[in-house]
Amino acid sequence: MSKFWKPGTERPRLLDDEEGGVLFYSASPISSSGYGYANMEKQRQRLPVYKYRTAILYLVETHATTIVVGETGSGKTTQIPQFLKEAGWAEGGRVIACTQPRRLAVQSVASRVAEEMEVKLGEEVGYTIRFEDISHTDLTRIKFLTDGVLLREMMDDPLLSKYSVIMVDEAHERSLSTDILLGLLKKIQRRRPELRLVISSATIEAKSMAAYFSTRKRRHGPAENMKHGPSTEAAILSVEGRGFNVEVFYLEDPAPDYLQATVSTVLSIHDREPMGDILVFLTGQDDIDAAVQLLLEEAHNSRYQGLIVLPLYSGLPRADQDLIFSPTPRGKRKVVISTNIAETSLTLEGIVYVVDTGFSKQRFYNPISDIENLVVAPISRASARQRAGRAGRIRPGKCYRLYTEEYFLNEMSAEGVPEIQRSNLVSSVIQLKALGIDNILGFDWPASPSPEALIRALEVLYSLGAIDDDAKLTSPAGFQIAEIPLDPMISKMILASNGLGCSEEVITIAAVLSIQSIWVSARGSEKELDEAKLRFAAAEGDHVTFLNVYKGFVQSSKSAKWCHKNFINYHAMRKALEVREQLRRIAQRLGIGLKSCEGDIQAVRKSVTAGFFANACHLEPYSHNGMYKTIGTSQEVYIHPSSVLFRVNPKWVVYNSLVSTDRQYMRNVISIDPSWLTEVAPHFYQHKQPNPMVH
DNA sequence: TAGTTCCAC
Numbered sequence: 001m002s003k004f005w006k007p008g009t010e011r012p013r014l015l016d017d018e019e020g021g022v023l024f025y026s027a028s029p030i031s032s033s034g035y036g037y038a039n040m041e042k043q044r045q046r047l048p049v050y051k052y053r054t055a056i057l058y059l060v061e062t063h064a065t066t067i068v069v070g071e072t073g074s075g076k077t078t079q080i081p082q083f084l085k086e087a088g089w090a091e092g093g094r095v096i097a098c099t100q101p102r103r104l105a106v107q108s109v110a111s112r113v114a115e116e117m118e119v120k121l122g123e124e125v126g127y128t129i130r131f132e133d134i135s136h137t138d139l140t141r142i143k144f145l146t147d148g149v150l151l152r153e154m155m156d157d158p159l160l161s162k163y164s165v166i167m168v169d170e171a172h173e174r175s176l177s178t179d180i181l182l183g184l185l186k187k188i189q190r191r192r193p194e195l196r197l198v199i200s201s202a203t204i205e206a207k208s209m210a211a212y213f214s215t216r217k218r219r220h221g222p223a224e225n226m227k228h229g230p231s232t233e234a235a236i237l238s239v240e241g242r243g244f245n246v247e248v249f250y251l252e253d254p255a256p257d258y259l260q261a262t263v264s265t266v267l268s269i270h271d272r273e274p275m276g277d278i279l280v281f282l283t284g285q286d287d288i289d290a291a292v293q294l295l296l297e298e299a300h301n302s303r304y305q306g307l308i309v310l311p312l313y314s315g316l317p318r319a320d321q322d323l324i325f326s327p328t329p330r331g332k333r334k335v336v337i338s339t340n341i342a343e344t345s346l347t348l349e350g351i352v353y354v355v356d357t358g359f360s361k362q363r364f365y366n367p368i369s370d371i372e373n374l375v376v377a378p379i380s381r382a383s384a385r386q387r388a389g390r391a392g393r394i395r396p397g398k399c400y401r402l403y404t405e406e407y408f409l410n411e412m413s414a415e416g417v418p419e420i421q422r423s424n425l426v427s428s429v430i431q432l433k434a435l436g437i438d439n440i441l442g443f444d445w446p447a448s449p450s451p452e453a454l455i456r457a458l459e460v461l462y463s464l465g466a467i468d469d470d471a472k473l474t475s476p477a478g479f480q481i482a483e484i485p486l487d488p489m490i491s492k493m494i495l496a497s498n499g500l501g502c503s504e505e506v507i508t509i510a511a512v513l514s515i516q517s518i519w520v521s522a523r524g525s526e527k528e529l530d531e532a533k534l535r536f537a538a539a540e541g542d543h544v545t546f547l548n549v550y551k552g553f554v555q556s557s558k559s560a561k562w563c564h565k566n567f568i569n570y571h572a573m574r575k576a577l578e579v580r581e582q583l584r585r586i587a588q589r590l591g592i593g594l595k596s597c598e599g600d601i602q603a604v605r606k607s608v609t610a611g612f613f614a615n616a617c618h619l620e621p622y623s624h625n626g627m628y629k630t631i632g633t634s635q636e637v638y639i640h641p642s643s644v645l646f647r648v649n650p651k652w653v654v655y656n657s658l659v660s661t662d663r664q665y666m667r668n669v670i671s672i673d674p675s676w677l678t679e680v681a682p683h684f685y686q687h688k689q690p691n692p693m694v695h
Numbered sequence: 696t697a698g699t700t701c702c703a704c
Contacts, residue, residue: 102702130704148703177703284700314701339700361700374699419702431704485704521698530696582704641697659699667699 040116044082047075048240055237056080057087060165064189065197065213065234069206071241072389076200077169078113081142084165089196090141094164099147101175102345103129110134110144130485131578147177151184152485154435159188165196171209172202172382173344174418174447180428182446184435186213193229202382203238205415210234212446244392246354250405258357259287261402263294266335269353270307273398276352277334279342281387283361283376285313288337295335306331312338312346317520318571324348340379343386347393354391354399356384358412364422367453369635372424373660380416381408418447425449426488429457430466433473434482440471463614463684464492480590484583486514493611494587496680497604502597503587505547506607511580512546513656513668518572519642525567532567537644540601541653541670543608545644550576609672610680612654617666618674619651628653628666631677631685640665 044050049070059066070076077098084096100106110127119125126135127144135143145153147168154160166185171178185197201209213234255261262280269278282288288311295309310323328334328350340360342348362377379387384401391397401408420428429440437443440454461467466478466488473479477495484491490510497506512518519529536552538544549566553573556562563570584594597603609616617628617637626649628637637658639646643666645653652674655666678685 146703152704173702175702284698286698313699315699341701343701345701363700427704516699526696526698646696659697661697663697665697 040118044075044079044116047079048073048242049075049079052237052239053079053083057083059235059237060084060089060196060198062230063235064193064195064230064232065199065210067199067201067206067210067213067234067236068239069201069203069236070239071202071243073242074239075242076239077109078116080167080198081144082113082117085142089164093162095140095162096142096165096167097150097160097163098142098144098167098169099150099178099181100144101147101170101173101178103146104345105170106144106146107132113142113144131582147175147181151177151181151431154184155483158435159192160195161192163195165198167198167200169200170344171199172205174205174416174420176419176423176428179418179420179446180431182212183443184432184437186444187437189213196230206236206238209446210236243389244394244396246388246392246396247398248388249398249400250408251401251403254404254407255402258359258402259291259294262291262355262357263298265355265400265402266295267298267304269355269398269400270304270333270335273353275333276395276397277328277336277348277350278353278355279348279351279390280335280337280355280357281340281343281360282337282357283359284339285311285315288313288339291337295337306333308332308334310334310336312336312342314339314341315516315521317569340383342390343383348390350394351390352395352397354387354397356387356399356401358384358401358403358407362416362422363419365424365453367424367450367456369633370424370456371658371660371664378412380414381412382415384408384412420445420447420449421453423449423453425453425457426460429454430461430473430478430482430488433461433467433471434479438472460614461488463681464488464611465683466492483590484586486510486583489611489614490514491611493607494583494592496610497607498592498595500597500603500607500610501595502600502603502607503592503594504596505604507583507587507594508550508576508580509543509546509604509608510583511576512550513543514579515572515575518546518549518569518576520567520569529567533644535566538601539648539671540605541645541650542643542656542668543670544601544604547604549573605670605672606676606680608670609654609676612656613677613681613684615655615666616672616674616677617653617655619649623649635664637664637666639669640667643667643669645669645671 068076081096081098090096100109106127106129110125111121114121114125117125122134123136123139125142126140128135128149129146130149168178168181171182189195199209214232266278266280282291292309292311295307298304299307299309308328312321312324324336336348358379359376360379361374363372363374365372388399391399432440432443441451458467458471464481465474466481468474473482480495481488481491484494490513494506494510497503521529536545536548538548549568560570563573587594614632616631620627620629626638630637639649650671652672653669654672656668659665659667
């Protein structure tokens with residue numbers, strides 16, 4: 001039995017014990033199915049946000065920016081856009097926008113609001129996400145969209161002039177596109193004082209967010225301007241949520257092995273606590289598979305019968321993910337072992353117990369080495385609170401934190417590092433350039449990225465020919481690269497394929513590169529996967545292999561069965577088709593004629609080189625273990641074992657990306673002729689001539 | 696012979 005915690009021996013803690021933030025109210029819940037007699041309007045009135053209707057409308061009327069602090073279940077996302085519409089903010093052809101970081105949220109919130117307003121989705125209430133525009137130019141008054149889509153809309157309409165109010169939801173998550181959007185909206189406000197912003201944020205961030213939106217440069221215009229316009233001080237309004245109390249327990253002493261602590265805590269809950277499902281937060285597939293294995297072994301023990309153990313992570317095949325949502329049979333207890341996908345992206349009903357290991361995998365970017373790393377790191381207090389909240393959705397719950405209270409209060413950071421400070425910024429910088437933001441280093445960000453990361457991004461864009469000596473977008477290349485919604489290196493590859501007569505093929509490659517993985521990696525069938533890969537493997541490398549897979553998929557009439565037989569992820573292939581179709585349309589708009597090279601693979605390889613010349617590597621002479629060195633910085637790198645070129649080790653290669661584990665591994669590799677480097681990127685290689693005589 | 700949280704245009 002676990003020696004890490006003792007039920008009943010610790011003082012129960014409510015979640016509002018730190019920093020004075022009231023996080024969960026124990027008001028009685030309302031499920032949408034629980035009140036058969038209540039009509040939609042009555043349900044709306046029961047939401048906590050309803051009693052703030054007048055206050056919200058007053059603040060939006062009188063303030064340029066209103067920050068609404070609201071916890072899960074407050075109803076802010078579905079109700080505030082409706083309040084605004086009812087108050088007239090959508091009159092005169094104007095539109096109310098509400099952004100979300102995730103596609104799924106956009107879809108579900110939009111259909112909920114259309115239902116409440118009793119209108120057809122896509123007319124008065126609509127939504128837009130990538131690949132799906134369910135909105136109507138003339139009819140739609142409330143529009144839900146991802147923040148990425150709204151950023152794209154700015155390319156056509158930089159002042160977002162059709163919107164009267166823009167609500168940015170989940171701003172506390174500090175995703176890359178949310179932060180860029182906030183920075184741009186602040187700029188737009190200066191030009192459009194009539195625009196209103198509503199920003200939904202979590203408790204702790206609210207003040208710094210308000211300060212960000214309140215600092216306004218003094219204008220030289222007449223004072224009357226300020227008198228008649230809305231206040232430029234951001235208003236803050238707090239709305240309680242409607243979760244249940246969640247009791248939080250901490251370890252008395254730090255756990256030496258969080259995997260073991262997880263297993264014993266789960267078994268202990270199963271042993272002593274009333275029925276209710278358990279959600280465990282671990283870091284990645286490896287940990288999760290190991291924990292599932294350990295628990296399944298225990299489940300054979302008769303004491304622990306009745307445990308249904310399920311893994312959950314994004315790479316899991318769809319059918320396995322769906323098991324999570326099947327109802328728990330009577331007398332059984334479901335244990336879901338998940339990555340942080342269950343923290344925000346997926347909501348599981350029926351969870352009463354949460355086990356929080358205090359770690360997650362996080363991306364970190366080093367602008368000096370230009371390498372993005374995925375590392376296991378401690379979560380923030382905000383994340384810990386979010387995880388705990390997952391236990392309080394259907395009734396009062398319990399959260400077991402596998403770390404000490406002292407650690408939580410004194411060691412954990414209050415907030416995570418915003419994504420913009422952890423990422424490669426090449427895509428973001430070109431997007432800002434395309435919107436006319438010339439002074440990238442002076443841009444007023446909600447959280448400033450490091451100057452090194454910005455400079456590195458500018459360097460990459462310069463080497464791609466996307467910006468000139470004055471750091472201005474070049475015409476037409478820079479504008480075209482910005483227009484294509486992909487990594488600029490991939491966009492450059494597509495542009496180059498035009499002149500080389502292989503745009504058909506290169507667009508396919510670009511589509512496949514932009515999705516996670518087209519292979520099915522089921523545990524225990526690695527050998528079969530490798531065999532399947534060999535059926536498609538091309539001597540030139542992974543990019544050409546993708547072309548073979550795509551061809552086979554199309555020849556099979558896009559069959560799911562064919563995919564299954566060949567260890568190919570059917571859903572990934574469907575997505576690749578969608579991306580390909582979008583790229584085809586954009587290419588046509590840019591005047592890139594669709595042409596097939598009819599098997600002239602050298603043209604394809606040259607196009608890849610034209611985008612990824614900066615990732616060129618050569619095999620170390622006399623290397624026995626396949627060690628390569630990068631041309632630019634002479635870093636040691638190796639071909640990833642999942643590549644078809646693994647152990648083939650051509651002398652010269654370019655790679656799509658690096659992953660760092662114990663070594664730096666190149667993923668998606670293609671062999672090249674080094675003379676192409678000076679041919680496709682003379683400006684880049686004129687001072688560092690790759691020497692074809694190395695071998 | 697390794698193994699990747701998540702999101703998005």
